[in-house]
Amino acid sequence: MTPAEIPLIPPSETAAIAGNEVTRGDVEQVERALIDASTRVPVLMFYTSAILWLLAGTVLAMLTSFKMHMPDLLGGVSFLTWGRLRPAHMNAMVYGWAVNVGIGTAIWLMARLCRTTLRYPLLLVAGAAFWNLGVTIGIIAIFAGDSTGHQWLEFPPYAAVILFVAYSLIVSWAILMFRFRRSGHIYITQWYLLAAFLWFPWLYGATQIMLFVVPVQGVMQAAVTWWFANNLMFLFFGSIALGTAYYMIPKVIGRPVYSYHLAAIGFWTYALFASWTGMQRMIDGPFPAWMITASIAALILAIIPVATVGLNHHMTMQGNFPLMRYSPTLRFTVFGAIAYTVFSLLGILISLRSMARYVHFTQASIAYSHLGLYGFYTMIMFGSMYYIVPRLVGREWRYASLIKLHFWSAAYGAMLMVVMLFVGGIVQGRDLDNTALSFTESTQSILPYLRGRSISGILMTVAHFVFAFHFGLMLLGLGRTATLPTFLNPKEEDLVPH
């Protein structure tokens, strides 16, 4: 949050102001501004499409949520049936929102950290266009009843191929940037981003081949599907989110990461253990028990990266927590980082066999997925957008009040949703396990919690539409022209940290 970190003045003016005494700081600021300018079009394109998908996914989510306790709502039309809305919502959020926003942020971070301008940005724009084409075709296919039936992989192969080609275009550019980096040192964020970029095509390609080209037999399809789903969550979204947090937290508070050593331990244990999770989602299913046990063990061992990353962030933040009062980026990022810890602990809790007896096959797993993809990943991505977008459009966020509204409704929405679904899941599972009660009573007992979840959904809908409006203002150049970023509580006099 130091003024040097806010290169809002166009480079030409900066040079003019500097006059004869061009300092090293000025040169770096000009360099950063040039790099930002080179990423402007593709990153804004990824962000804009991400936000459009976020809105679409939110509307689908609301329909899905309300239909769970009002089953006759909008019934009788094939493409509005619950079983099509749900995968459409999930795929819009995962492939539309989460991947688009993640790539946008990752490209910007990569360019900044490699200290290189983005070459031929229009090719990335083509990649973004193809990606969105693939997602659109996939969603239409789900509505038309052409889903593959593999959870998290509902897009039919013809949409998946487009996605794969688009992704290859995108990732080649990111890797090229890394190849032409001008900074010898490889920062922690770059480890995570490189890993995410390289893991995704392998993960997606291998899964598509094992499911559709040379399909594996029977239950192995489910094993591959859940291996994919968990690795997409951890190794792709998780890596991008952790990498972003490693950049944003030190950057905003203006001091280096507490320990590189801890960061290295955190990264490698994450790669090793998180990649082995997935089968705990099929606990006690028709699989050899060792597969499930291995995943549970990996999930428990993944507490090592959680602890090291958490400790590292905490020690970096030490003494600077009050800054969360002012910086939107920090507020969202810290929320996401804390959610990562809770997400990991909850994952272990619901996977222990003694607990799984009660929460398996219930809404608790939906709570877990949303805590990961929303509380952890999406919140960190929101934070990164609050940091990056002003640097792309040369304007500051217009209303601090809208940012606060966004944060609080998203945070309360996410927390309420997780609590409702997790507690509801336990109640549902307890009744499911009690054979003195009929099956219908287990689905009856969760209804109040599902209604509560719909309320949390309303909060999140408010958050997303507010954010989309604010982002729209920025895109149209209606942000503030100022040299200071938008602080959340600007009336305070103590804007300067320390």
Place this chain on the structure above:
Amino acid sequence: MKGVLPLFLGIFGTFAFSWIGLTMVPNAQIGHLDSQVNKDDENDIYPMPKSGMAERGRKIYIANGCVYCHTQQVRPEYGGADIERKWGDRRSAPRDYIFERPALLGKMRMGPDLANVGKRAPAEEASPSASPAASAPATVAASSPAPSPSAAPAAAASPAAAMNAQTTEGSAGPTVTSVNGVPLLYSTAWHHRHLYAPRTITQESTMPAYRFLYEKRQISGEPAADAIILPAANAPPEGWEIVPTYDAKCLVAYLMSLDQSHALAEVKSSAPATAAAPAKPAK
């Protein structure tokens, strides 16, 4: 971090470890199973591929997202109350799914497990592989045995009421196809009515109605044999009838084909295993 090479090798190596460990090794272990053939009776092969209609029904099942609320897997006794709930006599095993593409295991139970729903059909409709010994109508042991004969026909029928009605009438012989206007539990007619109007069977059901799989048409001549019998509140106007489309028939054919009751050598069954009469009615 020093050097790009260790970084790339590490990223590659960790993921390869997981890929091989969680997909390739299990695939070598359980990815190439064959059907089980009874040594004494070579016609006793399990599992068998599904019929054409049932295969098409699986696509309808997938298209409408049934898998997001219904599982098709029975957990072992130590893992949950599945067997106690009569969702199967034994846990599901990899061999049960060798012809399933995709294997619709599911991971949510907003609706009951369907791994053996075809098995639970009244005996005269059970799959052709059923042993002739199983001619008596299957009775479903309702967990709450209080009979409610006074239940208003259909409109207020709860699952317990439906179950009890069937249990009570079960001894009346195979000619009974419906009780108080409600078709026998898990019969073809029951599935069609349940899909068309779930809340006429279980008032508290949260299942969506799949009306788009059914056709409302004017009766020309005789009413169709497969027209859905509905209580007055949901019935079509005079002279009209609701009939299943081909998709609906396929979907029900698929549901009726779901049956994992056949004994498997590698799985211990809670039911007294008799290899000769594996298709024994649900107890």
